[in-house]
Amino acid sequence: MANILVVDDELGIRDLLSEILNDEGHTVELAENAAQARAARQNACPDLVLLDIWMPDTDGVTLLKEWRGAGLLTMPVIMMSGHATIETAVEATRIGAHAFLEKPITLQKLLKAVEQALARSQPAAPSPAATARDGARAPSAVAATEVELTVEAAMTGGGQLPPAGLDLTPxxxxxxxxxxxxxxxxxxxxxxxxxxxxxxxxxxxxxxxxxxxxxxxxxxxxxxxxxxxxxxxxxxxxxxx
Structure with missing residues (x-):
């Protein structure tokens, strides 16, 4: 389970993303502008931020720059927009955004981007040399940046646990x-x-x-x-x- 901050000035977008992410087992906090996003980031660092570019007070790219300059960009950020240009998307990525989603956002693209962002924010597996020095058995897993974990795997540390309370009886x-x-x-x-x-x-x-x-x-x-x-x-x- 991850704590995800959704920042968007459109109520319908916030409600839709909140419903989808809650259904996937995540905890979702909502912000309708940059001021609320700053407060949410100050109170607790989310595991992931979905950040709209065009907002009435401060645009998402400016907020992203602000967080990076203050050393607060410690979590992956996925930018969202229905009107951004390619240049804007490239700039956001250069500043430190993990990914860019164009509105209207499809469920498949949203969940894939969230899964990848959460997977890459996990600590990388120790190298074979490091584990050998510790006398441990070297893992055969690939680096975390090359693994696409499902939401459930991210929630359970890589395992796939069937939800208790659901009947598996044939x-x-x-x-x-x-x-x-x-x-x-x-x-x-x-x-x-x-x-x-x-x-x-x-x-x-x-x-x-x-x-x-x-x-x-x-x-x-x-x-x-x-x-x-x-x-x-x-x-x-x-x-x-």
Whole structure:
């Protein structure tokens, strides 16, 4: 789980990004301008910042420069904009931005950028020479900057833990009440079906969407409609670790 600061003057963008990132298990703090972003950065250093470029008080590139100049750019920053030029994106990257996302932001691009930023902010694995000096066994992992961890792997230190509270029992061994209207019976089966795949895929919405053949936004709506409690499953998984 990561603490992510979302800075955007558009309420709809803030709400959308907050919902998506919360569903992925992250803690999200919101800021609608640079002043609120400064206060949030001062109170606690987030693990990642999603920063809009065009804001009414101070633009995102200027705020990025300010943080770098003050030695506060200690976390990855992903810039966002629907009107920025290539020159602006290049400048932000030169200053220290991790990535640039063009609005409207697709779910796949957002989650991939977040995963990569969080993965690269993790400490790199010790070199074979260092581990040999310590008498330890040298790891065979590649450098952290070359690894694309999933959100769940970043949350669990590289592991894939199925959320506790979600049933892994094979469908053939599950019992369903058949003496009920077809719609209710179908909903009960679909809920068990999605709970099974969520548990099997370690809670990864991306992989469940791929496995079930549903577009991700459709999957979110479907799970909410069926009453699948993702938050409860994540909390149980964290308690188990």
């Amino acid at each position: 469908q053939a061994q599950r019992s369903f009440e058949l003496d009920q209207p077809l719609r209710e019976a179908r909903d009960a089966f679909e809920k068990a079906y999605f709970e099974f795949h969520l548990a099997k895929e370690g809670g990864s919405m991306t992989r469940v969407a791929e496995k079930t053949g549903l577009e991700r936004t459709h999957l979110y709506r479907k799970l909410k409609q069926l009453g699948v409690d993702l938050a409860r499953g994540r909390k149980s998984s964290q308690a188990a670790t």
